[in-house]
Amino acid sequence: MKIYFRILSFAKPLSKFAIPYSISTVLYAIFNTIVFSLLIPVLNVLFNQDPTKNLENNQFPEFDFTFEYLSHLFNFYLNQFTVTYGHKGALIFVAAVLVTCVFISNISRYFSQRVIENLRIHTLKNLRKNVFEKVTNLHIHFFNNERKGDIISKITSDVQVVQYSVTNTLQVIVKEPLLIIGYLILLFSISAKLTFFTLLLLPVSGLVIAQIVKRLKAQATEAQSSFGIMVSLVDEAISGMRIIKAFNATGYTQEKFNKENNYYSNINKSIAKRQQLASPVSEFLGVLTLSGILIYGGSLVFENDSNITAAGFITYIGAFSQLLRPAKAISESFSNIYQGIAAGERVLELIDTPSIITDDEDATEIAEFKHAINFEEVDFFYGEKHVLNQLSLQISRGKTIALVGPSGAGKSTLLDLIPRFIDPQKGKISIDGKDIKNITQYSLRNLMGIVNQESILFNDTIANNIIFGRQGFTLEQVEEAAKIANAHEFISKTDKGYQTNVGDRGIKLSGGQKQRICIARAVLGNPPIMLLDEATSSLDTESEKLVQEALIHLMANRTTIIIAHRLSTIQNADEIIVLENGKIIEKGTHQELTQHKGLYKKLINMQEFTNH
Numbered sequence: 001m002k003i004y005f006r007i008l009s010f011a012k013p014l015s016k017f018a019i020p021y022s023i024s025t026v027l028y029a030i031f032n033t034i035v036f037s038l039l040i041p042v043l044n045v046l047f048n049q050d051p052t053k054n055l056e057n058n059q060f061p062e063f064d065f066t067f068e069y070l071s072h073l074f075n076f077y078l079n080q081f082t083v084t085y086g087h088k089g090a091l092i093f094v095a096a097v098l099v100t101c102v103f104i105s106n107i108s109r110y111f112s113q114r115v116i117e118n119l120r121i122h123t124l125k126n127l128r129k130n131v132f133e134k135v136t137n138l139h140i141h142f143f144n145n146e147r148k149g150d151i152i153s154k155i156t157s158d159v160q161v162v163q164y165s166v167t168n169t170l171q172v173i174v175k176e177p178l179l180i181i182g183y184l185i186l187l188f189s190i191s192a193k194l195t196f197f198t199l200l201l202l203p204v205s206g207l208v209i210a211q212i213v214k215r216l217k218a219q220a221t222e223a224q225s226s227f228g229i230m231v232s233l234v235d236e237a238i239s240g241m242r243i244i245k246a247f248n249a250t251g252y253t254q255e256k257f258n259k260e261n262n263y264y265s266n267i268n269k270s271i272a273k274r275q276q277l278a279s280p281v282s283e284f285l286g287v288l289t290l291s292g293i294l295i296y297g298g299s300l301v302f303e304n305d306s307n308i309t310a311a312g313f314i315t316y317i318g319a320f321s322q323l324l325r326p327a328k329a330i331s332e333s334f335s336n337i338y339q340g341i342a343a344g345e346r347v348l349e350l351i352d353t354p355s356i357i358t359d360d361e362d363a364t365e366i367a368e369f370k371h372a373i374n375f376e377e378v379d380f381f382y383g384e385k386h387v388l389n390q391l392s393l394q395i396s397r398g399k400t401i402a403l404v405g406p407s408g409a410g411k412s413t414l415l416d417l418i419p420r421f422i423d424p425q426k427g428k429i430s431i432d433g434k435d436i437k438n439i440t441q442y443s444l445r446n447l448m449g450i451v452n453q454e455s456i457l458f459n460d461t462i463a464n465n466i467i468f469g470r471q472g473f474t475l476e477q478v479e480e481a482a483k484i485a486n487a488h489e490f491i492s493k494t495d496k497g498y499q500t501n502v503g504d505r506g507i508k509l510s511g512g513q514k515q516r517i518c519i520a521r522a523v524l525g526n527p528p529i530m531l532l533d534e535a536t537s538s539l540d541t542e543s544e545k546l547v548q549e550a551l552i553h554l555m556a557n558r559t560t561i562i563i564a565h566r567l568s569t570i571q572n573a574d575e576i577i578v579l580e581n582g583k584i585i586e587k588g589t590h591q592e593l594t595q596h597k598g599l600y601k602k603l604i605n606m607q608e609f610t611n612h
């Protein structure tokens with residue numbers, strides 16, 4: 001229930017919806033019940049052939065806020081009509097009242113449905129907005145541990161499931177009980193004795209339904225997470241289609257998907273079995289109750305119990321059968337709500353995931369980089385694994401630092417610490433003496449240009465891929481950045497120049513072109529610090545030369561920390577840091593390090609670096 005109310009809290013301000021919804025629903029319930037209460041006088045008109053009999057005790061009723069008052073008022077006018085215009089006139093009167101009541105009740109229903117529909121759309125818009133904002137604000141490490149497909153399915157499919165069950169239930173929770181109350185009042189006013197008897201039978205039906213829907217929530221959770229796995233499989237298959245084809249793994253991939261698909265379908269079958277059972281069972285139990293009423297109530301009528309007349313009894317049966325419909329709707333929606341709650345729980349779990357990397361309350365902005373970046377006895381762990389061990393390092397402004405070392409030595413981890421993609425468990429990293437934890441992430445990252453090994457582009461124009469949402473850049477500045485990145489020439493030759501769309505992940509561009517656009521993106525805004533992870537994938541010589549040149553332009557007059565794979569980059573660096581098992585074991589220039597018989601020399605001898 002807590003989850004249910006939290007989901008509803010996304011409908012803020014609730015009063016905007018709650019007030020008009022309550023008013024229109026109450027009106028609907030009242031007029032709907034009145035329509036039924038009209039049955040008694042109609043039957044009386046039909047059965048009662050002597051109108052003067054009615055007139056004898058026909059008095060204008062005293063005002064009272066009850067159904068009885070309404071019924072007396074109606075009877076008063078009905079009798080007047082019967083006497084003045086005969087039975088036909090009376091029937092026309094009843095028909096006119098009926099049409100008016102049905103009109104008002106349907107208008108009210110239409111309004112209440114419109115309000116609830118708006119509430120549903122509003123809630124889901126807020127829920128989707130919140131969950132996407134949350135996901136994009138989360139620390140990078142979170143995405144290493146989660147399946148991408150699961151996150152996608154939470155934002156899309158789970159939110160949709162919440163829509164169809166939780167908000168539908170809201171409609172049922174308010175409207176149907178009101179209808180039930182209305183019908184119960186009518187039933188009590190016809191015969192209290194018979195209604196007490198009816199109420200005794202209802203809890204039995206409730207217990208049976210509860211038993212049926214009990215396991216639904218666990219199954220619904222399983223179904224949603226299985227759907228998440230399926231989305232992941234589709235995502236992996238589409239992104240890895242080349243490899244799948246190259247290794248003839250189409251069958252293997254299809255089989256993996258089919259297995260999950262079968263599992264998902266089976267859970268859904270089982271859920272549907274239970275859900276579908278709720279409605280016929282509740283209807284059957286309702287009719288069972290009705291037969292009880294028929295026998296008991298009928299005998300009261302036969303015994304000439306003054307409590308209930310024949311017309312009253314027929315209306316009673318009619319009203320009771322109407323009572324079954326909202327009761328059925330409630331039991332049906334309860335069998336659906338579990339699916340919605342399970343989905344809601346998954347969405348809220350994502351919203352509640354704490355971001356490990358946050359800005360300190362007293363974090364300040366940093367506008368420029370003047371002196372040095374310092375690592376002081378930094379320790380970093382991935383779980384139990386000690387990735388960086390008591391690492392201390394100074395990077396002075398304007399220098400180019402090359403990080404080298406065997407695979408898994410901790411180079412990428414070291415680079416990720418500088419823009420606070422991750423935080424060290426021990427030690428301190430500072431810029432110009434200021435702990436980076438006390439600097440806002442936004443201003444810290446604003447000082448940096450980052451180029452990854454993988455050229456990540458988005459399905460958008462070249463210009464938008466370079467600007468990437470940053471404000472205040474002119475097309476001239478974008479072109480300037482592209483020129484530094486050796487990209488301007490090829491961009492100008494494309495169909496629409498800077499407005500050319502690069503396709504999904506930049507599929508319409510070559511590897512080298514993608515890299516140069518990423519370099520242009522990093523250069524734009526002229527950040528003083530560059531964090532580079534040199535690509536290992538070899539390009540053709542021409543392309544390689546262009547990328548290499550672009551990187552040289554990029555590093556000029558900046559502080560650069562680069563995970564280097566090319567010998568030329570390493571040789572040009574001011575300082576080479578050799579990492580092994582999370583420790584700096586050597587540092588110096590190329591000349592200095594080749595004179596030692598250390599790891600660097602060994603890596604050179606093993607031809608670890610490419611010779612461009």
Ligand SMILES: Nc1ncnc2c1ncn2[C@@H]1O[C@H](COP(=O)(O)OP(=O)(O)OP(=O)(O)O)[C@@H](O)[C@H]1O
Pocket residue numbers: 144382385387405406407408409410411412413414
């Ligand atoms: N997200 C992660 N979760 C758990 N362990 C990780 C994660 N990322 C890296 N590691 C581990 O941390 C260690 C250092 O990884 P890192 O990527 O920093 O090495 P590297 O020197 O950059 O290697 P390479 O040159 O192969 O990219 C490795 O042993 C790796 O297995």
